[in-house]
Structures are given as C-alpha cells and as structure tokens.
Amino acid sequence: MLIERLSGVITLFPGDVILTGTPSGAGQARRPPRFIRPGDAVVSTIEGIGSMRNEFFLRP
Secondary structure (H helix, E strand, C coil): CHHHHHHCCCCCCCCCCCCCCCCCCCECCCCCCECCCCCCEEEEEECCCEEEEEECCCCC
C-alpha cells in the first residue's frame, strides 16, 4: 500500500529506497527526547548490499 501511494505522487525507479520509522537512538521515547536536527546523519545498512548515509540540513 505504501509503494502504491508513493508511486501515485512520484516516479519510483529501480534501486530507490523507501525508509520508514524512527532511527534507533532518536525520538520521543528517549528521555530526554532526541530528534533529528540539522547536522545529524543517519546511516542505513542492508547486509550484503551496502550502506547509505543521509545528512540533514536546513534549506537556505
């Protein structure tokens, strides 16, 4: 269902990665809460395939 809805508003290509959820170590469950901020990076890894790093920043 998620892929169906996404493909209705953007074009998906082979190799596209769709990430959902909250990365470990972040979010409201932490005390105190810790949310992703500009300058943070999230690394997603799929064993046997590789890693992808996403850095977060504010648009000018």
